[in-house]
Structures are given as C-alpha cells and as structure tokens.
Amino acid sequence: GQNIDQPTEMTATEGAIVQINCTYQTSGFNGLFWYQQHAGEAPTFLSYNVLDGLEEKGRFSSFLSRSKGYSYLLLKELQMKDSASYLCVVDSNYQLIWGAGTKLIIKP
C-alpha cells in the first residue's frame, strides 16, 4: 500500500524553530512536496524535493532522504501567521499521495 505518516499536531513558540517530520512508503517516487494550508483556505506550495539533501527558501527549509523514506520541513523564526496545517505529499508514479497534515499551533 501507499502510506504517509506525519504528526497530527505540534505546538511551538513565536520566534522559535520547529521541525515537522514526514515518513513515506510508496510504490514509486518522483518527488515530495510540502504545502501549507490555513484553515478554510486552499493549500499553497512551499517546497519540492526530488534529490536527497536540504532545500532552503527563506525561513522554510525542506530535507529529503530517499533511502530512508523521510523528509522534514523546518520553519525558523516562527510567526503567528505560520499557524496552519502542513501537508506532506509524495508524487508516486505521477499519482499524488497526500499525508493527513500536521496542524501547527504557534503560541506567543
């Protein structure tokens, strides 16, 4: 089967750093996406990893290890507006497999 695991909910403090982990078992792998979704809004693209290593984009970074079936999203200098759900999505043979999402709560 195809499966993506990520924590259901995480809490962090404004200004801090948080790492959201994602593990996957899929029949194929063409790349891994992270999307952010605020409550009641559409998902927005954050990052895409296809090769092992770290991709940095401003306050957000995403890491991939294909041999371990593992990725993480690192958010630095957390702001209140970062409170949202973060969805890990794997392109498995051109079929997108969506994780259930991690709800991130930021406290002042």
Added chain:
Amino acid sequence: DTEVTQTPKHLVMGMTNKKSLKCEQHMGHRAMYWYKQKAKKPPELMFVYSYEKLSINESVPSRFSPECPNSSLLNLHLHALQPEDSALYLCASSQAPTGAVGEQYFGPGTRLTVT
C-alpha cells in the same frame, strides 16, 4: 498571473438541484484537477484533465460530472447530490504532466453545502 479562480465561493443546494462549479487559470497550465476536502482531512483527488482530456477519474459517483471546455476552464456539474457531499471543492492546475506531477496551484475553493 499565477492565480486560479473559482466561482462561486459558497453554494447551498438542495438534493434535487443542478448546479455547476467553475474554475479558470491563465498560466498556460495543461493539467487541471478537482479535489474534495472535508474538514480536518487532506484533499481527495476526484478528476484530472491533461491537455483537456480526462485522464484520471478516481471512482467518483456519476452525480459529479467534470467538463473541460478549453485549456483555461474547468467545470464540475453537480446533480442529485447527497448531504455527505458537503465539502470544500478545490480546483488546481499544474504544468503538463509530462514528467513528475509538479507544483500545483490551487484556487480558493467553493464551500458546498447540500441540504
């Protein structure tokens, strides 16, 4: 223009009504998608159009009927829906899926309530 637009934003319909959801993009993307999302769940793929042809239909009931009139427009026709069909309906687009699926751009969604 990196925007996907959807109309209407909200829709309330009875189980005997016929209505349509509309989606438009002007990014030259050749793949367009319909998703259904229930509260606190990830989006569920319903349909994929690639180069204006239906390429994926994820076993969606026939009361949902997609249509792609041209490369910029995507419609979802609704008929005889059930209350459990109430959800957020999201449209998305991406560059032609000649390789990996690629980054998807999502519209704001239509919040559908079936009474």
